[in-house]
Amino acid sequence: MPKEIILEALKLTIMIACMLVTRYLIPWIKAHTDNTKLYALMRWAKEAVYAAEQIYGGKTGKTKKQYAAQFLYKIAKAKGIDITEDELNLLIEAAVGSMNIDGFLPAVLEEKTTE
Numbered sequence: 001m002p003k004e005i006i007l008e009a010l011k012l013t014i015m016i017a018c019m020l021v022t023r024y025l026i027p028w029i030k031a032h033t034d035n036t037k038l039y040a041l042m043r044w045a046k047e048a049v050y051a052a053e054q055i056y057g058g059k060t061g062k063t064k065k066q067y068a069a070q071f072l073y074k075i076a077k078a079k080g081i082d083i084t085e086d087e088l089n090l091l092i093e094a095a096v097g098s099m100n101i102d103g104f105l106p107a108v109l110e111e112k113t114t115e
Contacts, residue, residue, distance in 0.1 A: 037081050044075045045091035049099060068092050 048071040052064035069088050076083045 037079070040079070041072070041076060041081065041083070041091055042094070045072055045095040046098060048072045048075075049092060049095040053099070065089075065092055068095070 045068070048068040049064070051071065052067040056064045056067060069085075069092060072088055072091065073083065076088075
């Protein structure tokens with residue numbers, strides 16, 4: 001009799017542990033992994049935009065954005081990260097906005113406002 005009670009208690013404990021892992025641990029790991037990938041893409045987007053500015057300084061924004069999008073897409077694909085064109089555009093626009101706030105493009109901004 002006591003062995004059966006101990007065995008049932010052990011089964012119940014294992015079931016509860018599996019339920020908790022499924023309910024809390026797996027979603028936490030997935031969210032943490034997704035956030036890590038997002039932050040990595042954000043860093044790469046900023047690098048892509050900086051590189052495009054250095055390479056195509058005098059060219060149009062469309063040329064620079066195309067370079068940055070291709071660069072970022074290659075990085076995402078190499079890292080096994082699925083990304084849509086809209087997501088690429090958002091990351092690039094955020095990186096450009098960050099550059100403008102950081103003062104990376106003050107001369108370009110001044111030229112546009114004086115014309």
